Amino acid sequence: MPPSFVAVLARLAWRLGGFVTNRHESCGQDTTMIGSSSLGSLHTLLRRHRGVLVLVLAAGGLSGLFSAAVVAVINRLLHPHDGQLVLLTAGFAGLVTGKVAANLLSQLWLVRFAQDAVMDVTMSLCRRIVGSSLRALERAGADEVFTTLTDDVGSVVWAAQCVPNLAMNGAMVAGCGVYLLWLSPGAFLGVAGITAAGAAGYYWLHRKSFSAIRASRDAKSRTFQQFRGLTSGVKELLMNAERARRFVERDVRDAMATLRRCNLTAFQHHLAGESWTQSLYYLLIGIILVVFPSFLALPPESLTGFVFAMLYLMNPVWSIIGSFPAVSRGRIALARIEALGMSLEANEADSKGMASSQPAAAPYPMIAMEGVTFAYEPTGDQQGFTLGPLDFVIRPGELVFIVGGNGSGKSTFVKLLTGLYRPDRGTVRIGGVPVTDENRAWYRQHFSAVFSDYHLFEGLHIADSHMADEVVQQYLNWLELEGKVTVADGRFSTVNLSQGQRRRLALLTAYLEDRPVYVFDEWAADQDPHYKGVFYNRLLPDLSARGKAIVVITHDDRYYHVGDRVVKLEDGRIVKTWSPRIVHAHLGGSESG
Numbered sequence: 044m045p046p047s048f049v050a051v052l053a054r055l056a057w058r059l060g061g062f063v064t065n066r067h068e069s070c071g072q073d074t075t076m077i078g079s080s081s082l083g084s085l086h087t088l089l090r091r092h093r094g095v096l097v098l099v100l101a102a103g104g105l106s107g108l109f110s111a112a113v114v115a116v117i118n119r120l121l122h123p124h125d126g127q128l129v130l131l132t133a134g135f136a137g138l139v140t141g142k143v144a145a146n147l148l149s150q151l152w153l154v155r156f157a158q159d160a161v162m163d164v165t166m167s168l169c170r171r172i173v174g175s176s177l178r179a180l181e182r183a184g185a186d187e188v189f190t191t192l193t194d195d196v197g198s199v200v201w202a203a204q205c206v207p208n209l210a211m212n213g214a215m216v217a218g219c220g221v222y223l224l225w226l227s228p229g230a231f232l233g234v235a236g237i238t239a240a241g242a243a244g245y246y247w248l249h250r251k252s253f254s255a256i257r258a259s260r261d262a263k264s265r266t267f268q269q270f271r272g273l274t275s276g277v278k279e280l281l282m283n284a285e286r287a288r289r290f291v292e293r294d295v296r297d298a299m300a301t302l303r304r305c306n307l308t309a310f311q312h313h314l315a316g317e318s319w320t321q322s323l324y325y326l327l328i329g330i331i332l333v334v335f336p337s338f339l340a341l342p343p344e345s346l347t348g349f350v351f352a353m354l355y356l357m358n359p360v361w362s363i364i365g366s367f368p369a370v371s372r373g374r375i376a377l378a379r380i381e382a383l384g385m386s387l388e389a390n391e392a393d394s395k396g397m398a399s400s401q402p403a404a405a406p407y408p409m410i411a412m413e414g415v416t417f418a419y420e421p422t423g424d425q426q427g428f429t430l431g432p433l434d435f436v437i438r439p440g441e442l443v444f445i446v447g448g449n450g451s452g453k454s455t456f457v458k459l460l461t462g463l464y465r466p467d468r469g470t471v472r473i474g475g476v477p478v479t480d481e482n483r484a485w486y487r488q489h490f491s492a493v494f495s496d497y498h499l500f501e502g503l504h505i506a507d508s509h510m511a512d513e514v515v516q517q518y519l520n521w522l523e524l525e526g527k528v529t530v531a532d533g534r535f536s537t538v539n540l541s542q543g544q545r546r547r548l549a550l551l552t553a554y555l556e557d558r559p560v561y562v563f564d565e566w567a568a569d570q571d572p573h574y575k576g577v578f579y580n581r582l583l584p585d586l587s588a589r590g591k592a593i594v595v596i597t598h599d600d601r602y603y604h605v606g607d608r609v610v611k612l613e614d615g616r617i618v619k620t621w622s623p624r625i626v627h628a629h630l631g632g633s634e635s636g
């Protein structure tokens with residue numbers, strides 16, 4: 044076996060066993076930082092299956108050893124065996140039965156291990172994602188996260204699934220090696236020497252295919268990106284045949300062509316390695332038949348034993364070589380899973396654990412931002428953007444409108460206020476308590492928000508679903524959605540509604556959370572004039588009367604007067620703050636702002 048193969052297997056098994064240490068590993072152009080801390084939970088989870096994995100490996104190895112012993116018995120039966128027929132026949136039957144049984148058990152345990160591992164690793168990643176920070180996820184990119192969840196996990200488990208077969212075939216090769224050594228040490232050394240030379244050649248070819256496999260993984264991520272465009276942009280594509288043609292024939296096709304090219308290159312290098320090994324293998328059999336008898340004076344039984352063993356080993360050897368691409372893909376995927384875990388973790392100092400179960404701070408606390416700044420760093424040809432430094436205070440029962448032009452920083456502001464972003468500088472306080480990396484997850488639980496790019500879940504996901512069903516029905520009437528949607532067992536009957544209606548359902552979900560602070564990012568933008576009025580004149584004052592602090596991003600200057608303050612942002616800075624009620628009164632109840 045080529046040395047890289049042993050190294051890769053050992054590394055996979057080592058990692059699956061959870062004994063990873065911080066180190067750099069390189070193969071070809073690959074230099075990926077991999078460490079035990081990068082995705083500790085992955086190792087913990089895989090470690091949980093170590094028992095099954097050991098059983099699978101043991102059964103696979105046993106099956107391989109039984110196979111090697113069958114070769115020896117067959118060779119013995121082919122030559123004079125001095126009345127040992129019964130013993131040899133019984134041995135043959137026993138070994139074959141043992142091989143089949145061990146193989147069966149190994150495969151059964153393997154399937155169980157694979158399915159458990161896929162589920163556990165995926166769940167582990169999902170938990171990590173919801174425990175991570177928004178900025179870390181934005182940096183990782185939705186397509187990378189999606190590719191890791193759907194593709195990388197499968198690749199790692201697929202590679203892990205190769206391990207028992209490799210153990211079985213490796214044991215068969217090792218067993219046959221021992222048998223050959225016993226038949227003729229000289230001939231064995233000759234075979235071993237030629238095999239080592241062949242392995243070195245294969246190793247060189249495999250390194251090339253490794254680079255192509257890594258490039259193919261990146262190409263897959265870009266393909267997913269195009270697929271996402273295809274599904275989320277289907278309306279725009281259906282409406283414009285030229286756009287659809289260009290998108291499919293250029294963007295999708297380019298991504299697919301790159302993926303195809305990388306896969307083809309990887310496969311071609313692999314096939315070259317396979318052909319090299321096959322040629323060498325047949326050359327080896329020829330050398331055994333033609334050269335060895337003259338130089339090593341092999342007796343006929345040893346000669347047939349050698350040839351027979353070599354032919355018998357053909358399948359396991361091809362199988363070992365055939366599993367190389369899967370092992371390499373698994374290795375690259377494992378590095379990606381760990382890299383994603385590490386990038387989430389590295390940015391994760393602000394979210395110790397998932398949503399804190401600690402209760403919110405004493406009833407309705409004041410929230411203050413002091414000298415807060417936050418910057419999106421420039422990337423590629425995209426300019427950076429800096430928000431702040433800014434000071435802002437909101438008290439219980441206050442209704443504050445955040446206004447400003449497109450790109451002035453309103454959404455970034457509320458992401459900082461709600462603890463979704465960590466300030467680069469300055470402090471956010473809740474009831475006088477500074478928000479730190481240790482308590483930011485808890486701090487976020489004080490807010491209920493409907494963002495402009497909100498997601499509406501079918502499930503309400505609140506603790507007391509029976510209480511919720513009754514209360515929800517009341518709210519549905521209030522939001523004028525009765526007859527459109529019902530709620531049963533904590534789930535909406537449908538979320539296939541108009542944009543405005545969906546946003547009302549999102550509002551309902553926020554209401555049910557009953558948090559001290561509410562944030563609405565352009566909530567009313569797609570409401571009809573009647574419901575806009577309901578929102579500004581009834582819903583917001585009602586929340587305010589209940590002592591909730593409310594921050595509303597809006598462009599509806601007709602309704603500024605219902606707020607306590609209007610804060611105007613321009614280019615990431617607060618440029619103006621005023622009290623619209625005073626202005627409203629001053630203007631005699633007409634337009635304000």
Ligand SMILES: Nc1ncnc2c1ncn2[C@@H]1O[C@H](COP(=O)(O)OP(=O)(O)OP(=O)(O)O)[C@@H](O)[C@H]1O
Pocket residue numbers: 181419428447448449450451452453454455456
């Ligand atoms: N995830 C991000 N990564 C990098 N830059 C971003 C990101 N989100 C926003 N920006 C940049 O930050 C600036 C402020 O964006 P933000 O969304 O806060 O503005 P906004 O006032 O809410 O705009 P709009 O009214 O159009 O929603 C913009 O220039 C935008 O390009």
